[in-house]
Amino acid sequence: xxxxxxxxxxxxxxLPALAxxxxxxxxxxxxxxxxxxxxxxxxxxxxxxxxVYTRTSMPSAPVMxxxxxxxxxxxxxxxxxxxxxxxxxxxVGDASVRRTVEGARKLFxxxxxxxxxxxxxxxxxxxPDEKITANLAALGARLSAxxxxxxxxAIMTTDTFAxxxxxxxxxxxxxxxxxxIVKGSGMIAPNMGTxxxxxxxxxxxxxxxxxxxxxxxxxxxxxxxxxxxxxxxxDTVVLCATGQAxxxxxxxxANGHLKDFTAAxxxxxxxxxxxxxxxxxxxxxxxxxxxxxxxSDASARRVGLAIANSPLVKTAVxxxxxxxxxxxxxxxxxxxxxxxxxxxxxxxxxxVAKAGVRVPKFDEAPVARHMKGREIDIAIExxxxxxxxxxxxxxxxxxxxxxxxxxxx
Amino acid sequence: xxxxxxxxxxxxxxLPALAxxxxxxxxxxxxxxxxxxxxxxxxxxxxxxxxVYTRTSMPSAPVMxxxxxxxxxxxxxxxxxxxxxxxxxxxVGDASVRRTVEGARKLFxxxxxxxxxxxxxxxxxxxPDEKITANLAALGARLSAxxxxxxxxAIMTTDTFAxxxxxxxxxxxxxxxxxxIVKGSGMIAPNMGTxxxxxxxxxxxxxxxxxxxxxxxxxxxxxxxxxxxxxxxxDTVVLCATGQAxxxxxxxxANGHLKDFTAAxxxxxxxxxxxxxxxxxxxxxxxxxxxxxxxSDASARRVGLAIANSPLVKTAVxxxxxxxxxxxxxxxxxxxxxxxxxxxxxxxxxxVAKAGVRVPKFDEAPVARHMKGREIDIAIExxxxxxxxxxxxxxxxxxxxxxxxxxxx
Numbered sequence: 135x136x137x138x139x140x141x142x143x144x145x146x147x148x149l150p151a152l153a154x155x156x157x158x159x160x161x162x163x164x165x166x167x168x169x170x171x172x173x174x175x176x177x178x179x180x181x182x183x184x185x186v187y188t189r190t191s192m193p194s195a196p197v198m199x200x201x202x203x204x205x206x207x208x209x210x211x212x213x214x215x216x217x218x219x220x221x222x223x224x225x226v227g228d229a230s231v232r233r234t235v236e237g238a239r240k241l242f243x244x245x246x247x248x249x250x251x252x253x254x255x256x257x258x259x260x261x262p263d264e265k266i267t268a269n270l271a272a273l274g275a276r277l278s279a280x281x282x283x284x285x286x287x288a289i290m291t292t293d294t295f296a297x298x299x300x301x302x303x304x305x306x307x308x309x310x311x312x313x314x315i316v317k318g319s320g321m322i323a324p325n326m327g328t329x330x331x332x333x334x335x336x337x338x339x340x341x342x343x344x345x346x347x348x349x350x351x352x353x354x355x356x357x358x359x360x361x362x363x364x365x366x367x368x369d370t371v372v373l374c375a376t377g378q379a380x381x382x383x384x385x386x387x388a389n390g391h392l393k394d395f396t397a398a399x400x401x402x403x404x405x406x407x408x409x410x411x412x413x414x415x416x417x418x419x420x421x422x423x424x425x426x427x428x429x430s431d432a433s434a435r436r437v438g439l440a441i442a443n444s445p446l447v448k449t450a451v452x453x454x455x456x457x458x459x460x461x462x463x464x465x466x467x468x469x470x471x472x473x474x475x476x477x478x479x480x481x482x483x484x485x486v487a488k489a490g491v492r493v494p495k496f497d498e499a500p501v502a503r504h505m506k507g508r509e510i511d512i513a514i515e516x517x518x519x520x521x522x523x524x525x526x527x528x529x530x531x532x533x534x535x536x537x538x539x540x541x542x543x
Numbered sequence: 544x545x546x547x548x549x550x551x552x553x554x555x556x557x558l559p560a561l562a563x564x565x566x567x568x569x570x571x572x573x574x575x576x577x578x579x580x581x582x583x584x585x586x587x588x589x590x591x592x593x594x595v596y597t598r599t600s601m602p603s604a605p606v607m608x609x610x611x612x613x614x615x616x617x618x619x620x621x622x623x624x625x626x627x628x629x630x631x632x633x634x635v636g637d638a639s640v641r642r643t644v645e646g647a648r649k650l651f652x653x654x655x656x657x658x659x660x661x662x663x664x665x666x667x668x669x670x671p672d673e674k675i676t677a678n679l680a681a682l683g684a685r686l687s688a689x690x691x692x693x694x695x696x697a698i699m700t701t702d703t704f705a706x707x708x709x710x711x712x713x714x715x716x717x718x719x720x721x722x723x724i725v726k727g728s729g730m731i732a733p734n735m736g737t738x739x740x741x742x743x744x745x746x747x748x749x750x751x752x753x754x755x756x757x758x759x760x761x762x763x764x765x766x767x768x769x770x771x772x773x774x775x776x777x778d779t780v781v782l783c784a785t786g787q788a789x790x791x792x793x794x795x796x797a798n799g800h801l802k803d804f805t806a807a808x809x810x811x812x813x814x815x816x817x818x819x820x821x822x823x824x825x826x827x828x829x830x831x832x833x834x835x836x837x838x839s840d841a842s843a844r845r846v847g848l849a850i851a852n853s854p855l856v857k858t859a860v861x862x863x864x865x866x867x868x869x870x871x872x873x874x875x876x877x878x879x880x881x882x883x884x885x886x887x888x889x890x891x892x893x894x895v896a897k898a899g900v901r902v903p904k905f906d907e908a909p910v911a912r913h914m915k916g917r918e919i920d921i922a923i924e925x926x927x928x929x930x931x932x933x934x935x936x937x938x939x940x941x942x943x944x945x946x947x948x949x950x951x952x
Contacts, residue, residue, distance in 0.1 A: 191874070191877075191878075191880075191883070221868065221871065222868060222871045222896070222900065222901075224884065225900075226900065257869070258867060258868040258871060258896065362854040363772075363852075364853050364854060364873070364876065365876035366872065443772075445773060445939075446730055449943070449944055449947035452948045453947070453948030455948070459628075459631060460666070462631045462667060462776065463601065463730065463775065465601060466597075466601030466602070466776055467599050468600075469598075469600075470600075472600045473600070487631070489633075490631065491631065491635065492631075530854075530944065531948075534944075535858055535861065535939065535941050535943075538854070538862070539861045539862030
């Protein structure tokens with residue numbers, strides 16, 4: 135088990151109880167010794183839900199199930215295991231999902247389409263689902279509104295710290311809470327959500343509104359992060375609204391009463407996404423890449439991701455080397471509109487290059503100091519248009535190699 | 544300086560003299576101490592040439608120059624320096640190229656458009672071209688038809704061994720020779736050629752024929768390789784034909800008399816491209832990825848490159864772990880047509896997965912043995928169509944991190 139990431143928050147945030155959500159976790163022995171690997175979440179009757187999922191052509195069995203029930207927009211239970219992804223397991227994997235869903239359905243007396251399942255871990259091995267179903271009743275007997283830290287811990291794989299975020303906000307004057315937990319460390323280049331994220335609110339919002347809100351929030355959070363450019367087979371982010379808050383009815387994501395809520399949801403999702411990057415396998419430095427002056431926002435995002443996924447940029451940051459030539463390289467290889475004679479680069483706020491050349495009398499000392507810090511700021515000015523984006527990533531270190539050269543063995 | 548790659552050939556190949564080509568190298572002190580960094584090649588009058596270049600939007604000054612003269616199709620000299628890429632250097636960089644070209648032009652009494660230049664090394668720093676021009680006359684005085692090993696050594700940067708390949712073949716019954724040298728180790732995801740490659744033949748072929756031949760050969764060699772997915776600002780491969788061989792005139796790349804020559808050129812280029820991969824920064828294992836059953840050859844290539852560029856696949860190979868789930872992941876993230884229930888995987892010739900699941904009673908022992916070797920074979924069957932491709936790459940090790948976390952400093 136690698137040491138706790140040096141980029142981890144000082145402490146796990148204090149998540150308040152959230153009306154309509156109870157949680158329990160345990161160790162059912164799927165893979166890990168001496169740590170929890172199973173999470174059961176109970177959601178109050180009437181809870182609405184919307185998820186976003188990996189765009190891979192090789193989705194896991196749980197992802198296929200969640201995509202199927204997503205249109206119903208209802209949730210009464212979530213069952214998550216770590217240690218085995220139940221991915222590339224064919225019909226056997228589908229049967230494992232069905233049995234797990236059936237176990238939770240019976241426990242809560244709900245419909246099958248109200249049970250979300252998620253699995254994370256090794257790909258390609260049959261999931262011993264009997265270990266899950268044998269433990270559901272015990273977990274059901276000790277559900278608690280306070281077990282957020284334990285819930286966040288139970289879904290970890292190579293994560294070095296449990297990740298959660300919370301915000302309180304108002305809808306039409308009524309206080310509502312948003313709590314989220316997430317796991318993820320490697321195989322992070324979400325093309326939807328990261329590996330597994332669960333966000334809960336007591337707001338009362340119909341599923342179509344949730345779908346619009348989560349898609350937008352994902353785009354500004356998880357979809358703007360990368361650790362290693364590898365996209366998981368299991369990426370799942372689900373937003374559940376228990377409807378226990380007694381605010382005025384809201385039927386559209388564009389409703390003005392959702393302005394603060396949307397901002398708070400964005401903040402929770404961004405917080406969670408950045409925590410995943412801060413726990414990137416082997417990460418020692420957190421890198422924020424701002425791209426401005428692009429032909430479009432989408433183009434700016436792609437330039438940012440080309441930089442964020444460049445092994446040479448990431449190793450230069452690991453080496454505390456202000457090797458800005460590698461930034462030029464990454465912009466150049468992105469395939470996006472860019473003109474050498476317009477390109478400007480700032481590192482740590484210091485202008486390094488402008489209009490296609492290194493600035494005259496460039497003093498590397500302040501940049502070198504910035505590179506020694508934990509938080510690295512890179513800003514690219516393309517000088518072409520008004521498109522902009524921010525992308526978050528981490529450095530590429532010996533730790534990543536050590537973790538991944540013998541994860542499965 | 545890292546140790547010689549364990550994947551390096553046992554010895555440098557014996558390149559025969561090639562009529563019309565003479566070479567000399569020296570140390571002009573651009574960056575490296577105690578090793579050569581300048582190569583001068585003299586080509587006989589009448590030599591035709593064609594190059595392929597990086598598709599980056601941030602090409603180096605030498606690449607821009609070569610692209611400009613490429614249409615003329617003539618070459619009398621090539622000047623190459625290592626240690627400084629003369630990339631992202633603006634007008635200052637263009638002036639450095641002009642002065643270098645002028646020096647070689649005067650030396651050989653040729654036209655400026657007959658002088659190819661190439662630079663490799665750090666990006667963004669002005670090239671001290673006076674060190675090059677001051678040394679051209681001395682190099683001109685000791686040009687030799689035998690200096691192939693020295694030539695290959697002078698263009699190295701982080702390379703751990705000098706790279707060359709040779710073949711003899713026939714055009715219309717007349718013997719012709721093809722000699723090539725190449726450098727490259729990191730920043731290797733050629734979108735044309737690798738960093739720098741120079742291929743020479745004594746065949747007598749007009750420039751349009753060379754252009755067709757090199758484009759095709761590049762596509763089957765350099766463009767099918769990757770080390771780290773990062774595309775250089777300096778990628779250049781130039782093919783020069785001195786015309787000294789007295790074979791029957793050939794005016795089309797489709798001419799039947801070129802069948803053997805085309806195969807030999809492909810072999811030289813593939814040999815050079817694979818040597819670059821074998822010297823991939825930190826490489827300990829050579830990986831060949833065969834993709835069959837794809838919707839098209841281009842789709843197969845993209846699936847192969849998605850696998851070859853996956854940090855998780857490359858670290859698994861480094862760890863000698865037959866973690867085939869990561870192959871599923873990489874196929875899934877490629878964005879190419881693929882169906883889970885059709886996917887098959889072989890490692891070292893052993894069927895691991897078939898029709899979307901692990902094979903029954905899978906015995907990992909022979910696969911584990913294969914993973915301990917130096918040469919790793921991965922075969923993907925998509926089961927959709929007739930498209931196929933082979934892609935070559937290397938593993939991702941601690942060596943890559945060590946080399947790149949402090950290359951510039």
